[in-house]
Amino acid sequence: MATVTLNNIRKNYGSLEVVKGVDLEIRDREFIVLVGPSGCGKTTLLRMIAGLETITSGDLAIDGKRVNDVQPDERGLAMVFQSYALYPHMSVADNMGFALRMAGVPKAERQSKVRDAARILQLEPYLDRRPGQLSGGQRQRVAIGRAIVRNPKVFLFDEPLSNLDAALRMQMRIELARLHHELDATMIYVTHDQVEAMTLADRIVVVNGGRIEQVGAPMEIYANPVSTFVAGFIGAPKMNLLAGKLQCTSDAAQAILEDGSAVTLPTRPGLANGDAITIGIRPEALRVTADGSLAGRVTVVEHLGGETLTHIELASGQLATVKTDERAPAKVGQTVRLGVDPRRLHLFGPDGRAVSRRSEALQPG
Amino acid sequence: MERPLTQRIFAAVAGWGLAIIMFFPILWMAMTAFKREPEAIASPPLIFFEPTLRNFEQVLDRADYLHFFFNSVIVSVGSTLLGLAVGLPAAYALAFHPGKRAKDLLVWMLSTKMMPAVGVLVPIYLMFKSAGLLDSRIGLVVLYMLVNLPIIIWMLFTFFREVPREILEAARLDGARPLRQFIHLLIPLTAPGIASTALLSIILAWNEAFWSINLTVSNATPLTAFIASFSSPQGLFWAKLSAASLLAIGPILVFGWITQRQLVRGLTFGAVK
Numbered sequence: 234m235a236t237v238t239l240n241n242i243r244k245n246y247g248s249l250e251v252v253k254g255v256d257l258e259i260r261d262r263e264f265i266v267l268v269g270p271s272g273c274g275k276t277t278l279l280r281m282i283a284g285l286e287t288i289t290s291g292d293l294a295i296d297g298k299r300v301n302d303v304q305p306d307e308r309g310l311a312m313v314f315q316s317y318a319l320y321p322h323m324s325v326a327d328n329m330g331f332a333l334r335m336a337g338v339p340k341a342e343r344q345s346k347v348r349d350a351a352r353i354l355q356l357e358p359y360l361d362r363r364p365g366q367l368s369g370g371q372r373q374r375v376a377i378g379r380a381i382v383r384n385p386k387v388f389l390f391d392e393p394l395s396n397l398d399a400a401l402r403m404q405m406r407i408e409l410a411r412l413h414h415e416l417d418a419t420m421i422y423v424t425h426d427q428v429e430a431m432t433l434a435d436r437i438v439v440v441n442g443g444r445i446e447q448v449g450a451p452m453e454i455y456a457n458p459v460s461t462f463v464a465g466f467i468g469a470p471k472m473n474l475l476a477g478k479l480q481c482t483s484d485a486a487q488a489i490l491e492d493g494s495a496v497t498l499p500t501r502p503g504l505a506n507g508d509a510i511t512i513g514i515r516p517e518a519l520r521v522t523a524d525g526s527l528a529g530r531v532t533v534v535e536h537l538g539g540e541t542l543t544h545i546e547l548a549s550g551q552l553a554t555v556k557t558d559e560r561a562p563a564k565v566g567q568t569v570r571l572g573v574d575p576r577r578l579h580l581f582g583p584d585g586r587a588v589s590r591r592s593e594a595l596q597p598g
Numbered sequence: 599m600e601r602p603l604t605q606r607i608f609a610a611v612a613g614w615g616l617a618i619i620m621f622f623p624i625l626w627m628a629m630t631a632f633k634r635e636p637e638a639i640a641s642p643p644l645i646f647f648e649p650t651l652r653n654f655e656q657v658l659d660r661a662d663y664l665h666f667f668f669n670s671v672i673v674s675v676g677s678t679l680l681g682l683a684v685g686l687p688a689a690y691a692l693a694f695h696p697g698k699r700a701k702d703l704l705v706w707m708l709s710t711k712m713m714p715a716v717g718v719l720v721p722i723y724l725m726f727k728s729a730g731l732l733d734s735r736i737g738l739v740v741l742y743m744l745v746n747l748p749i750i751i752w753m754l755f756t757f758f759r760e761v762p763r764e765i766l767e768a769a770r771l772d773g774a775r776p777l778r779q780f781i782h783l784l785i786p787l788t789a790p791g792i793a794s795t796a797l798l799s800i801i802l803a804w805n806e807a808f809w810s811i812n813l814t815v816s817n818a819t820p821l822t823a824f825i826a827s828f829s830s831p832q833g834l835f836w837a838k839l840s841a842a843s844l845l846a847i848g849p850i851l852v853f854g855w856i857t858q859r860q861l862v863r864g865l866t867f868g869a870v871k
Binding site: 283284285304305306310311312314315316318319320321322331332335336379383 | 762764765767768769770771772773774775778782783786787
């Protein structure tokens with residue numbers, strides 16, 4: 234059992250506030266991913282949980298016990314660092330057994346625990362090597378092994394895959410998912426890569442500017458982003474965000490874009506006529522069709538094999554991406570019309586927050 | 599990529615020229631040590647002569663070389679060990695837990711080396727006198743330690759700064775508090791640097807003359823005072839002075855020769871990583 238509770242956690246460096254009051258309840262055995270752009274405070278948050286940074290104010294509890302002033306090694310955590318932070322002068326076995334050695338565990342027991350972890354991570358042939366003699370992926374596994382050996386209540390990962398190449402990153406991602414299943418431990422994972430967040434997390438925590446923007450299961454966040462920030466950050470390629478003004482009539486609501494084109498909205502939002510709004514459309518929800526409400530010119534076509542991305546410059550000057558499963562619906566330079574399915578449209582108010590879909594639903598068509 | 603021939607010739611000439619200029623006084627001293635007194639002051643200087651060991655006999659006859667030698671060893675090694683005992687924790691604190699004024703502190707420490715030693719001769723002398731440290735080895739050990747401490751701390755600080763912070767943080771999570779981080783990580787990781795710091799400190803202490811000549815009389819006199827004792831009021835005896843000098847610098851030259859690989863490795867530790 235290991236829950237981690239953050240209660241109004243803040244961090245100041247001098248007069249600079251980098252974490253601005255974070256509340257979060259991490260459940261037992263949950264894989265939680267903190268995701269956000271660089272400098273958003275997610276790593277600082279993780280380091281405060283680890284005990285490597287002091288907490289300026291607020292309470293941090295592990296299993297209900299306040300640990301603000303508990304030494305890092307007594308919090309029952311293990312951390313995997315972005316740079317792996319292996320001890321370069323020690324063998325792989327010594328690296329993995331270091332914590333046990335510090336804890337005074339007898340040598341025989343230490344060795345058997347190191348061997349167990351090495352087996353899980355397929356590191357057995359490398360136990361006598363130094364970190365310098367290993368590849369990036371192997372070093373990464375040693376760093377994870379060092380964490381496993383300690384049998385911690387909570388695993389902390391600080392962008393562990395960012396130093397690996399794309400193929401290895403995908404492989405390690407799958408391995409991490411398998412490990413979480415196998416170890417059945419609470420894991421807190423920091424990344425700026427939304428793909429890692431989507432694929433690994435039980436729940437994603439989107440962090441922006443030192444605050445939590447949204448917490449939820451990956452598909453929940455994908456389907457219902459609470460703000461333009463989350464909408465733009467989660468999902469690849471990015472959601473198309475188009476600025477416009479709200480125009481309501483008695484029986485319909487429309488977004489009027491800068492070039493005058495009108496997009497029909499599924500609901501009448503609780504906003505005033507003429508308010509600045511942003512509509513969000515996932516690239517897969519846009520389609521090229523002769524009777525579409527938006528017009529634009531194809532600028533780039535990217536064939537990715539299984540899918541095709543068509544980048545279009547709209548008449549309003551804004552850029553939009555269309556994702557299709559088949560070949561490109563149009564050629565570069567061609568002028569096309571784009572249709573929007575109102576049911577798959579996201580609507581954000583003047584403050585960038587999502588406008589509730591349930592408010593005053595209009596009957597479609 | 600090969601450099602052009604002219605450049606290589608220039609580099610070779612400059613390098614050898616510089617080396618010869620630096621080495622010449624030592625070579626000349628070594629030659630003089632084997633000359634007879636009249637040959638030593640002959641003008642024009644003699645390059646070819648019949649070598650003799652008489653100067654060494656006379657020098658060793660007149661003074662107890664081993665007494666000076668052991669004083670030098672005790673004072674240089676002792677001050678170095680003491681310097682490391684103070685410098686290692688100081689450099690650790692400055693490198694890994696710097697306060698707001700850490701940079702200023704480092705600059706201030708180095709600035710103390712810019713002051714001429716003679717500027718504090720009188721206060722130091724009086725302090726030594728009232729503490730009963732005049733002509734004592736312990737006095738020299740403490741003084742040399744203080745004189746070399748800024749350099750020791752600076753060097754150790756630079757070596758420690760090369761150690762990635764995350765390694766120590768990982769060790770913290772693994773249950774290693776500062777002392778154990780020191781023993782299990784910092785010392786093995788920066789061993790070449792610590793060794794070269796120690797070597798440099800030993801060499802500097804061995805060659806220090808100003809304080810040893812002014813603060814010792816007989817009991818604690820190291821080899822630098824031994825040399826000085828041969829520039830007597832009756833006049834300079836170049837050959838004997840050279841023989842004494844050779845005896846004084848001999849051990850440290852051999853020491854430096856043996857440890858030079860370590861010394862160079864340590865001094866370029868950061869550069870090659």
